[in-house]
Amino acid sequence: MQISKNKSMSVESEKGNKFGLNTIFKSKMTTILIATAAIWVLFTFLTDGNFLTTRNLSNLFRQMSITGVLAIGMVFVIILGEIDLSAGSTLGLLGGIAAILNVWLGFSAIPTVVITLILGVIMGAWNGYWIAFRNVPSFIVTLASMLVFRGILIGITGGNTVAPLTPDFKAIGQAYLPTAFGYILVVLAVAGAAYLILNNRKNKLKYNIEVKPMGVDIATIVGIGVVSLGLVLILNDYQGFPIPAFIMLVLALILGFVGTKTIFGRRVYGIGGNRDAARLSGINVKKHIIVVYSVLGLLCAVAGILLTTRLNAGSVSAGQNAEMDAIASCVIGGASLAGGSGTVVGALVGALVMASIDNGMSMMNTPTFWQYIVKGFILLIAVWMDISSKNKK
Template sequence: MQLSKSKNIGIGSEKEKKFGFNTIFKSKMTAILIATAALWILFTMLTDGNFLTTRNLSNLFRQMSITGVLAIGMCFVIILGEIDLSAGSTLGLLGGIAAILNVWFGFSAIPTVVITLILGVIMGAWNGYWIAVKNVPSFIVTLGSMLIFRGILIGITGGNTVAPLSSDFKAIGQAYLPTALGYVLVVLAIAGSAYLVLNNRKNKIKYNIDVKPMILDVFTIAGIGIVSLALVVILNDYQGFPIPAFIMLLIALILGFVATKTVFGRRMYGIGGNRDAARLSGINVKKHIIVIYSILGLLCGVAGILLTTRLNAGSVSAGQSAEMDAIAACVIGGASLAGGSGTVIGALVGALVMATIDNGMSMMNTPTFWQYIVKGLILLIAVWMDIASKNKK
């Protein structure tokens, strides 16, 4: 046993060789990151360098935060093997309610946010109830909710834009973190990634599981540090780290921990992998479905608040097709529509891809219909690649 463990520790051991650089470049996540870098280069060339200006990158991450928050919640639903077509309408309705509370009724930021998030949980639980308790397919339930919520939004606003917001509420979507705090986040990101990577390595060694060479873990930590520092330096060069992006990363950190380090997360993957086996093993499948749809409803509330405060208005068109961007982000990031697989970090990377396409094509003054066509093709190709990879296995 001791000999077996020692093989895992050394950098050049036989068990570690299978984790060489060829394996890295064959991974789906690496391919997505390379494709994203290629998109950035392409848009930089096509916009005469304007894409990589600090102002545009700050705007890009602000745009990404809305899709990213929505994609995190959608990822949980997709891992279950379900879907939610009402997320965009839920986002729009909750954003509209937040605007009404703030503009028409004079609520300050805190009560507006609290009420909006509570309503988001209720709306998510509504979907979960029909799916889990009444056994109506999630496609039908959320399709109906999409129409219901959009109709309610149009009805309560009278089809009008609700604006302008109060300064304290508007700050949620438009303010920036202090410059010094951005560098504190870099230190925390490096320390946190080092702990997670090294702790994961330690646990694998403890249970005699093959590990990657130590040099690759060091490269991972260093890469996270370099990217985090570069990101903060770039954003600080404009006005600072956007609060919406900070909220998105905070949510990703919390729910990423829930998905990978808790019993709830393991059961979620188990339900998505084999629902009957999960039920027979004693997992309360109905409860998990309702809770996860409630989480998505909560995140729809967050995304709705971010969008409304970013635009300084509540609009009847807010959130249209947002669920498609979220689903595409999840699939691009490695989630399978068959359930049982997907990660929060993958959903964020997918959201970055979708935001890059939106931002870059908008800077090129590309007609809106082409943006829909391109995103639709990307979703189709991503699903096809997922199915093809599973068929090979």
């Protein structure tokens, strides 16, 4: 009896270790968050505390929104096991078209946005068509589109900056939500997190699947609440929640749900994990490729609108290298370039890392070439860590 009791206690201890502190400290996401905090501390020290001012943090999240929106779409492409090198040029072209519609043709904000979003879906579907139905590698298709779209942008604008935008359109990238709305977002974030976490726990228990201790789930919900409230308090202390950041969060919630809670999302992961097995199991791989690239095109349109309205102009240089920041964000956030893994949350955290580096180094007046060098090494290290972890397994 004593031996049985000791064995039972050992099993319980092992479970607690598996789902408790070890899980918390060994998770990749926790490591990334700790690294982000370290970056913030470093830049706070190097900028004499200016990095953590409410004004700069508000500006940081507004900057992050563009890379974040691109990364949300890019992570699904990477999960598929594909790549898109044209996202930056797509963003630039669609932002330029939006500026032309608004400034030169006199369209108001709503029709400008609608037309731009439709064109984004079409451009994304164009890439998907060549990849899915013509079997051209995604690297080549999107490399070609990168050149074509950038050339079209230069051609239709004549190499000129298109400005200024009308006030109603410009507000999309520069306005803020009322301060009271931020607290509503906190309540919704905590309620949504609690529902998803507890409902997931209930479903696992229903099918006798191991679950984390209740304390870990409660701590997660409380942590989300504390972080959300802290973020809102910081942003409200300046001018409120930036509309671009709000748009990014809404898109993250929608596509995060699609990726984890829908049949379509599970099939995307299945295709990325083993395309032949997915095809043999009856999944329409070509359709999923078209849809995923169309979604990325749509998000390129959103990012293009956000960038154009933030700058109050359409520029021929808009979006250059934006696809690299988006890819790096996804990889830093845990996505594997081999396909089959990655999350929207991870992509957003990666986007925050990239935006923090850009913002901090800009505040230090660091030459642009150093920013490229640092981000290049970060991407290299992130991929190396992903490969190393797979080799260990």
